Amino acid sequence: MSEERRLAVLRAIVQDYVQTSEPVGSKALLERHQLGVSAATVRNDMAALEEEGLIAAPHTSAGRVPTDLGYRVFVDKLSTVKPMSPAERAAIAQFLEGAVDLDDVVDRTVRLLATLTRQVAVMQYPSLTRSSVRHVELVPVGAHRLMVVLIVNTGRVEQRVIESARDLLSPDGERLVAEIRTRLNADAAGRPLTEASAQLQSLPSRFDPADRDVVRAVVRALDDALVEEREERVVLAGTANLARFGTDFPLTIGPVLEALEEHVVLLKLLGTMGSDSDAVAVRIGHENPHQGLQATSVVSTGYGTGRDLVAGLGVLGPTRMDYPTTMASVRAVARYVSEILAS
Incomplete structure (x- = not known):
């Protein structure tokens, strides 16, 4: 007792x-x-x-x-994460559902998290190792130009335009575009980005010699897009919120601000996701390996598409943090982001 x-x-x-x-x-x-x-x-x-x-x-x-x-x-003795009210959940859903693409989802998410928690919000773009190709589309934009569109399962869309000596609007050109599209999706759809890139390298050899230049150009364009997808990116919002907690930092918030400028540090903070989308990780003070963040706490979780987690999001603030409310906000926002990406 x-x-x-x-x-x-x-x-x-x-x-x-x-x-x-x-x-x-x-x-x-x-x-x-x-x-x-x-x-x-x-x-x-x-x-x-x-x-x-x-x-x-x-x-x-x-x-x-x-x-x-x-x-x-x-934190460890919290029996449950405090649920958000129906009004709070409805506000989150309404705000995020208005997003038009992945960039907009990320931007809205960090701004929403920063507002809800009054902390610094951090969100990682979907990771290469956890993303896959949803679909590849080919759209002629003239007789000798072809738009190559890569759609990733996380909602990101990359476009490239290639030049072709072939008349792509002729019956023979339309046949070739349709055949490339079919084979591209047969090889790449549903595969992780790195695996899809490797799989497509042999695609030109499976076409007639006269068609291979166009196929090679399409594969190169896709490979460029896949390489660009590999860049690990994080987005921040609410850094100004730290100014409200000046007395919570031993000397100055300078080391915290410096750490926030290093995306590698932020990626490491968000890179410890497990496989449970409901799990919320909390790192407190000296549990943070980066010295500049040892006066802060980080609350994070993973988000994804269906059962697959593709990246992390969370908030960072002083250790004097409302942990139950912050944990509830982070988990709720991650759930809605996952639902949007899966739709």
């Missing part, structure tokens, strides 16, 4: 400190929370929590604040 009570005291300290940013004393705990015990018992529990390294006294203050370990225990 004493352990459960100490956890209740820890939970109350975390909640009060997140809300007020002021060290929390035993008197304030008794006034704000129905703990059902005496002041002496609360002081004893706080002493025990401090001995375990879960709370600490900043400077000479009579109050206590949670440590990184204290936040970790608090």
Whole structure:
């Protein structure tokens, strides 16, 4: 029973400190929370929590604040992630459903997450290793020009235009375009991007010699698009929100801002997704390997198409974070993004 009570005291300290940013004393705990015990018992529990390294006294203050370990225990003891209200879910769905393409989805997602959590939102573009070809379309845009359109399962669309000596609007040219389109999709559709690129290298040899120049040009155009898809990209929003938490960083927010400029660092933060789309990962303070981010917490999860996770998204802010609400927002937004990409 004493352990459960100490956890209740820890939970109350975390909640009060997140809300007020002021060290929390035993008197304030008794006034704000129905703990059902005496002041002496609360002081004893706080002493025990401090001995375990879960709370600490900043400077000479009579109050206590949670440590990184204290936040970790608090997060690990959350029995469930707080559900969002129907109105909140409807607002998320309406905002994201208006997106016109993948770039718009990503832009809307980070802006929405930054607004919901008042933190820095981060989203990774779908990863090469987790993306696949949905369809390849060929569209003649003149007698001697052909648009090659690559559509990826995550909704990204890449276009290239090639030149051809053949008359692509003639009956023979239309036949050739239709045959290339059919064979392209037979070889590439449903395959991961790297596998599709390798599979298409032998495609020209399966055509008549007179047709191979056009096929080679199409394959080169697709290969260029596939290579471009391999670039790992992240998008940020809400960096200005950090200014609201200036006192939460030991010296300055400078190291945090510098780390946010390094996309490799951000990719690593989002690159620890498991296979469970409902799982929300929380890295607190010194659990972040990058030194510049050791005064921050990162809440992240994966998003994808159906059961396949293709990338990560999340938020970054000070360790004094409303973890239940932030975790709920990140998970809810990821679910809606996954639904949009799968549709």
